[in-house]
Amino acid sequence: MKYDTIIIGAGSAGMSAAIYAARFNLSVLMLGQEVGGLLNESHCVENYPGFNKIPGIDLMMKFKEHVDSLKIETKNDWVSKIEACDSSNPKQRCFKVTAKDFSGNEIEYQGRTIVLATGAKHRHLGAPGEDNLSGKGVSYCATCDAAFYKDVPVAIVGGGDSAAIAGALVSEFASKVYVIVRTKEMRAEPINRVRLEKNQKVEILYETEAAEMLGEEKVSGVKLSKPFEGKDTLDVKGVFIEIGQLPQSELAEGLGVKLNDRKEIIINDKSETSIEGVYAAGDIGNREYKQALTGAAEGAIAAFGVYALLQKVDEEKDVNIGY
Helix, strand or coil, X not given: CEEEEEEECCCHHHHHXXXXXXXXXXXXXXXXXXXXXXXXXXXCECCCCCCCCECHHHHHHHHHHHHHHCCCEEECCEEEEXXXXXXXXXXXXXXXXXXXXXXXXXEEEEEEEEEECXXXXXXXXXXXXXXXXXXXXXXXXXXXXXXXXXXXXXXXXXXXXXXXXXXXXXXCCCCEEEEECCCCCCCCCHHHHHXXXXXXXXXXXXXXXXXXXXXXXXXXXXXXXXXXXXXXEECCCEEEECCCEEECCHHHHHHCCXXXXXXXXXXXXXXXXXXXXXXXXXXXXXXXXXXXXXXXXHHHHHHHHHHXXXXXXXXXXXXXXXX
């Protein structure tokens, strides 16, 4: 079967694209190993309209309920490659998606268009000891692991929103939270930064870097780039790395889609990429602001683009789909 569009990624951007494409009566396949993506790790979302406060995983499950209500075909396959089919005829243009299911069986799908919504992955610090102690006190998910550090001191590395939110969450369990910020001030939203600064359990170390993760079988401390209270190490039992994300754009790069120097897909205001028929939305794109809301909006825009392109190809005329 050749689908009108194959959406790769099942976070806010991918599911939004799927919902809109289905409502345009297009045949849709959504491929995503984890429904919800990184937003599942968000302890509390407070800036998505319609919800004063909601855990990220609950918000994504509401998206999934909407997807399921439209009977959109969804598979948890891992995509390894996307390539253009051999055809010079626009009406026969397609893309071949190679994927593997949970059993390791290789499957090929064909889509007339592609929406890339593969999101991002956690950025690693690159400090000595980090990789060896990953899962042994070094964590990239405060929502997942905060409760494991009850009544012990921990460190958060980062100066943005994710670090501020992680610091507030971890402080509900830990005896003390040190937030290590390499700059003179935090870049977090003012409301999140102020909450952290007022938290009695939190100590913010500005213009300081986490130079090394210490410990053998588990984290025993963090070596600092400059002394704090007369010591160049912090005695902590856990370290949460919250320094941003990296776009998962390997599939796009393999297809030949143009990326910027940060490996983000370059998209225009219609979510179009450098290859006709290929769209991108969410954290994988080069838009400055990356939120669940903006990702969902870009996914919807991508679906509008898919519909308009297919109508144009099939009817050989421009259409105005309106709103």
